[in-house]
Amino acid sequence: MNAAASLGMSAQAQTVGVMTALGESGLRVLDYGDEAGPDSRGLFQQRTSWGTLAQRMDPTASAILFFTRLQAVAGWEQMTPSAAAHAVQNNTDPDHYTEYFDAATAIVAALSGGAAPGGGCSVSADAMTLAQQIMTAHAEGRFTTLVGSDQPDHLPEIQAIANGQSLPDCGIDVGILQVMVVALNNFSSVGVSDINRLCTGQSLGAGATSSHNVDGGGHAVDFYSLNGAAISGADSDSLRLIGLIDPMMPKGSRVGQSDCRTNAGTSVTLANLSQFPDSCNHLHVDNAFAK
Template sequence: MNLITRTALAGGAILALLAGSFTLSSGTGQASACTTQTVDPATAGKVAAVAGYSGTQLTNAAHIINAATALGLDTAGQTLGVMTAMGESSLRVLDHGDTAGPDSRGLFQQRDKWGTLAQRMDAEQSATLFFTKLKTITGWEQLAPSAAAHKVQGNADPDHYTRYYQPATAVVQALAATTRGTGCGISGDKIELAQNLVTAADEGRLKGLTPDHIKEIRWIAQGQTVPDCDIDVRILQIITIALNTFHRIGVSDINRKCTGQILGGGTKSSHWINGGGGAVDFYSLAATPTTGADGNAIRLIGALDAVVQAKARIGQKQCRAKADVRLALQHFAEFDDTCNHLHVDIAYV
């Protein structure tokens, strides 16, 4: 069983999500800009074995994930990189090559033409070399993972890495909650938050389903007060954090009282009580469907758990249990919910 724990924030930063403001205290008294989430390699090396990989191997996987993140790649890219290194070196920084490539070195078995020996023997730098080339391949996202890796590596068998895809997925998911640097200086102004989210919606980065809950955000952005269609400012902040983290997200439900939806908990649902707008359901993160137990969901839960108040709730508990993922949470209370989204609510705080 994988035990997923949330690490302390780097630098002793203290985050608090309050009724009217999101604050980051870094000792300067000033709000910080968003910081990139990275996996803590030291913590990763202490995570229980995942799919047969442990210790230094998981530390190296963390460096690969961080290199991908630094280049703006999401979970799909991170998984592809970890998969490739599994197939090349079993996630070890090798100081030798093989018959086909006697000058191959490092996690990705990169030959002399890739870079200096120091670069190829450094986990994060060698991963950066890999991802930099990956990004030059048009449409790599639409290729089978092994085919995409093959185009980067130029190895003999295009299907060589396929067997490593599932283990890589498990490793990326297991390390997702060991992120550090979760903070953003998020506005506490409801209209400003809504206006920024509307901009994202118009750009296609924030999407909704039918019935349309994005219109609730639009009304707030326009300064309109529509009865039973309000959204708690903390939910707008949570959506903003998700958008800042994944760039492209999908939201299926916010205020069901506004749309008249009688689903699940009905009129007792956190989407309905107290006028509605005290919960949000994410159906996709990083333009990828979420089950509430996948790597993106775990990453978002870890980020939000650092900032929500006690009694905030996170759904899909049984989905994570089925995936053998247990969370060590400081603030969130977990509950069961369907495995086709990630539910977050503050309605009972």
Template sequence: MGWKLPTIAAATIVAFTATAVLFGMAPDASAGCGSGVVDTDTAGSQSIAGFSGDQLQNAAQIMNAAAELGLPTAAQTIGVMTAIGESTLRNLDHGDNAINPDDTIADSVGLFQQQELGYGPLADRMDPFKAATAFFTRLMGVEGWQTMEPTLAAHAVQINADPSYYTPFYAPATAVVQGLISTGGAGACAISGDAVQLAQQLVDAADKGRLVGSTPDHIKEIRWIAQGQAVPACGVDVRILQVIVLALQIFDQVGVSDINRKCTSQIEGAGTASSHYFNGGGLAVDFYLLNGRSLTGADGNSIRLITALDPVMPDGARVGQAACRTNAGTAISTSHFAQFEDTCNHLHIDVGFAGGQLADR
């Protein structure tokens, strides 16, 4: 291994309309959406998160290998993250020397710095698609990889010295994957700007157990909107509905603990000054669970959701838990989100101080 890189700020090039967003989807939500395959020629003609040319073409090959195996965007991101950490997305014909069990010297090569023992002949290891396929085949054999911290999932395949080594590369990998999805047609799906339609999608997800609530239950606020009911002091901003739908396109299961606190008479945190409460409430959402894992705002799933949402959020939108990320060593840069401190038992996102529409850029 041995390829130590500085943290790269997540940035991406994304084109959107005011009422439609292109996003990678959770595996069981992909019907009618793209196949997950990226055009490699298009991929190399841009710059994303400091990568360009052959690097992005290699990233596209990694994503296509995952798509060929029927794996979701989460796997694509883990693959790209690993290759950033191992080779900076360059197909290297050299690498770290390692001692084989028979005391011979093995040279690791390619995007994933794979060795002949276990990964086959040099030609295969130097073929980006075949090398990525070998990586994903091993990843699929890791029990519970879908809910593991991304760096731990990668470590389970690569078996390097530091299990946390890949953490700094998760944010740029997310930017690369989402950027290639948006410009290369991979795994894309449209999202409505109509509150009733959005709420109906969310109710369907709730009925299937993919969207879950806490105590008090805020899912009922979404159900009322889906039914066309305007319940006083229980509304939800359409941009918050879109954020929840987008979260469900990225994760198999999403847990929401707070939306409109005025509706449930909750006075906590920032009190009546909270985006959960002021101006009728419903201008914020707190996520407490993603893919069965509790959130701190600094964990891998929180970082994944923040970096995926940031490019499409209106200026002035806010994301909490800044200090939690700093203290955990996972601080990230955001282009549209303003970051602020909050408790480390959820992930807060709000549009209470934002202008414009989600994805209106």
């Protein structure tokens, strides 16, 4: 799953990968092949043409080999999961992996904190509950907001919702609260720099047209750090978060930093999120255009 996320691939791709490994090896790194492929090795039973023995026997390296080939399959997202896997593996039976799909879906959902293909998400849909979870993480030192001389604190916006208060121009879209909770479910620490700029009186970047400001504000979140490290929108943690939230976001939602990823030589394949350029010192996610 991390290998797919590092390539900017979605939970849909992660599920295909887990399903394939279940069907090939039972999620075991096998040091032997079979009659059809005596030189097959590893999680995906990859043959010598795939890479070195060391690569095929390494879970991360072999998974990257698999997902790199999956990326090259045109239209794989529209195929059945087993057909997509078959296009990569070139196995005899195109339906061989179908029986493993439900188990793979459950595994990905459990390990990603609830985000699963098809928009499934086990995080709460209640704004107060979500805000309380974020404030608990803040008390534990796992959630921080960026504060500086020209950077007002956005934590009070979350605290107000956690307290059941409805303050004018200080609301936060439930979908944005869910994105923050999914991030907390999957990273040891999360840092946020911007949420509702109407609440703090900011007018940056796109100004009044920003999803931080329009329609009462609070329809976007900017992450500045994940796992205690600064992010750019093109780093592996940013790519992993994008892959986690894409299936749960409504069509028309957006993620920034497309130019940062292009300049870094990375890309993401997305089902729901559209992309736009933005500065490379954070990761922007918005729900403003999904209404």
